[in-house]
Amino acid sequence: MTTKKIIKLTTNEGFYLPLFNLKGLKASITPFFGGDLKLDQHHYVLEPTTEIDLFSNIFSRNVIFNVNSNLYFLNGQTALQQEDELIYETDLLYQRVIRSNSLFTIDTTSYIPQDTNIEVHQIKFTNISDSKLDLQVTTAVPLYGRSADNLRDHRHVTSLLNQIETVDHGVIVKPTLSFDERGHQENHHVYSVYADSKELSLEGYIPVLDDFIHGGSLHFPKGLSHVVDQGTKVNGYEAIGAISFSNKTLEPNESITLYMSIGVHEDMEASRNESLAYLNPEAFQSGLEKTNNFFKNYVKGLQFTINDQETTNELSWVVLQPMLRRYFGNSYLPHHDYGHGGxxxxxxxxxxxxxxxxxxxxxxxxxxxxxxxxxxxxxxxxxxxxxxxxxxxxxxxxxxxxxxxxxxxxxxxxxxxxxxxxxxxxxxxxxxxxxxxxxxxxxxxxxxxxxxxxxxxxxxxxxxxxxxxxxxxxxxxxxxxxxxxxxxxxxxxxxxxxxxxxxxxxxxxxxxxxxxxxxxxxxxxxxxxxxxxxxxxxxx
CATH class of the missing domain: 1.50.10.10 (Glycosyltransferase)
Structure with a gap:
């Protein structure tokens, strides 16, 4: 049984992959790192996504690479990256994207661990040119942190409820209240972005979206120098998980690896401990193997074999569909975006x-x-x-x-x-x-x-x-x-x-x-x- 698929992408075909665990965390993720992440209708970590948003990936997962004073994005949404080569790999249940140009490759693996409510990413940047590259890295993940109802209902008002804090290797936001169809309720959920790298030194944080954009946009941010220290607290603004690392010069064939998590928890301690635990190669790889093995063992429970091997392999994914349906229902994927879950x-x-x-x-x-x-x-x-x-x-x-x-x-x-x-x-x-x-x-x-x-x-x-x-x-x-x-x-x-x-x-x-x-x-x-x-x- 082979469930892994590897294809070369030349255009954005609107592909996405569901990621989830049995604890209830659900995601859709594209080769351009669009899609969203949520627990349910009222707890979206990333901004809710519909089918048309698959072609507008900027308000989702991103990392900015400043290479020789030019900005390149993990999601590839810059003018300099339109001719990048893109290799897209999917399996049960993770995504791997290798983006390459004449200067560097970005090799990113993403999945949701089975034991915690975080989505984790291993991002390996390699200098494939013949010259040195001056590199500076900043994560750039806008934290939505509220109900899907607030996308067009009290969007600004609910941002005024945000309590943002920079913590050890992370940015967290905990709204004081939630405003949605259930009424005004005290909020107990913490939304977070954490990041770490053994090769890079942490420089600081840009936790406020307005400061990050600074009169520009998410495509052209002008506030990348607005770095603050750990322990900074800001209330009443839209949040962004922008974690800045210091400059590094990469020799030809030299690499750095960044680990990033995006999550939602019901208390600060769990947010910190569970997120930081996966920001290293050993834990990341172990979690990836456990996730892959869990879903492979599940689909082995029912197998179809026909003469066409390619179709036989595809049918393994069909076995997974009832489980996906139970967790995503009719509401939590870009092409299944009606209702409030279930x-x-x-x-x-x-x-x-x-x-x-x-x-x-x-x-x-x-x-x-x-x-x-x-x-x-x-x-x-x-x-x-x-x-x-x-x-x-x-x-x-x-x-x-x-x-x-x-x-x-x-x-x-x-x-x-x-x-x-x-x-x-x-x-x-x-x-x-x-x-x-x-x-x-x-x-x-x-x-x-x-x-x-x-x-x-x-x-x-x-x-x-x-x-x-x-x-x-x-x-x-x-x-x-x-x-x-x-x-x-x-x-x-x-x-x-x-x-x-x-x-x-x-x-x-x-x-x-x-x-x-x-x-x-x-x-x-x-x-x-x-x-x-x-x-x-x-x-x-």
Whole structure:
């Protein structure tokens, strides 16, 4: 199995790679070091990125190399670097970029360690010319440090909340408060950039973006001499992780290596200790190997082999997709930038298909947990929480029903039963979701204290998994329009076929619901019990 890819880039094709760990840190990174870094919707370390931003990489990761009094950038966004040769290497899960010209090469490896919420970079600068090079290095990573909501909402006001401090080999910013849709809350997160090099001496810091730009821009900064000492504190400005190193003359074939981290933590001590720990060759290489081995071992859990070796190798990345989906959801990559994180209803069920094929031991509990999102009217919750089985009332009061939602859970359950033979899953009990919406969201009621359906005694009601499946498919099958086909409601899985709420019908899911009822009938025949328990109102 080979997952490594190496290509030569001549233009910016909009490529990017996801980086993440199981602690929840997520990144998108391009060969030009664009993309962003975040924990969730409300904790972005770097400025949030969309598809179009892939071609505007300046407000992201960068290092400035002053070579013989000319400025060159790690991201290559200078006039002097438009003819650079670019070799782009990706693997599970790291990025390596080798940028070369007639004077020097910059060899950069980037990844997210599995044990801490930092992104780390090893940047090796080598003089490949026949002459000496005078070199001065300054990191230049603008620290966004707030909610994505603030990109266009209170951007300036939230910068006034920033508490910036220069610390040993680092710049940190800790806003006093967060302003977003959750209200005004005390902030506990620390955003940071740290850097170190054995070959270079640290000169100082430029922690304030205004001072760094100094009437220029991020493309043409005019404040690179505005260096302050460790222990400097500044409040109320946009921050930048600009760490300046002293001049060094490089002989031909001589190299320097810079280590840089970008991170987010919930306390100062963890920020310092965990960041500094990776700013050396031994820890960096060890973390890289652990990250690569973790993901390689994961994709070995399911392998496809076909005659075409190149496609076989590509399919290893497909195995990783369900895990990526769980952590990035629909919101945290440049081409998946809608919503506030999390997954949709369909995602819950289709993501389990790969886990079933991999014989993942968590599938059984995840299946049962997912059914807690079904309403007693056959519809389902649309806001999916971060924890298994966590569903929330729609915070925006958007009363939408996707006509296909009830059809998908059975496909996943059927696959599980076919793989395991475990029919007992159908007899397990689970709660129902309850919020203000009823009657396929056509009616509302007062909000409930808990999002669980209750019975006449005001006790949370539990029904079997089979009951949930019968409810979803019977309601979906009988919800028909004037032509006898299932009503489209607000959309089916092809969301281009929407805006037909009153008269639209979906032929595809008319057939799918009908076939689902045939599948359910065959499963019921295989059950050891001669009786099927359902709540009274479901009886036909």
């Amino acid at each position: 997954r949709g209803w369909r995602d819950l069920w289709q993501d389990l298909l790969a886990l079933i094929m991999m014989n993942d031991s968590s599938v059984y509990d995840l299946l049962i947990n997912n059914f807690q999102g079904v309403r007693i009217d056959g519809s389902n919750a649309t806001i999916i929480g971060d924890k298994p089985g966590e569903f929330k009332a729609d915070r925006n009061m958007i009363t939408r029903v996707w006509s296909d939602h009830g059809a998908w859970p059975l496909l996943t359950v059927k696959m599980y039963i076919d793989e395991t033979g475990d029919l007992s899953l159908l007899e397990k009990k689970q709660f129902y979701f309850m919020d203000q919406f009823t009657h396929y969201t056509k009616k509302t009621r007062s909000k409930t204290k808990i999002n669980l359906q209750t019975d006449k005694k005001d006790e949370p009601y539990q029904g079997t998994i089979l009951e949930h499946l019968l409810l979803q498919n019977l309601v979906g099958h009988h919800n028909i329009g004037d032509h006898g086909f299932v009503r489209l409601e607000d959309a089916d899985w092809n969301d281009g076929l929407d805006m037909a709420h009153h008269k639209g019908e979906t032929i595809a899911f008319t057939h799918m619901f009908a076939n689902n009822l045939r599948i359910l009938a065959s499963l019921i025949k295989e059950l050891p019990s001669e009786e099927v328990l359902v709540f009274e109102e479901l009886k036909m």
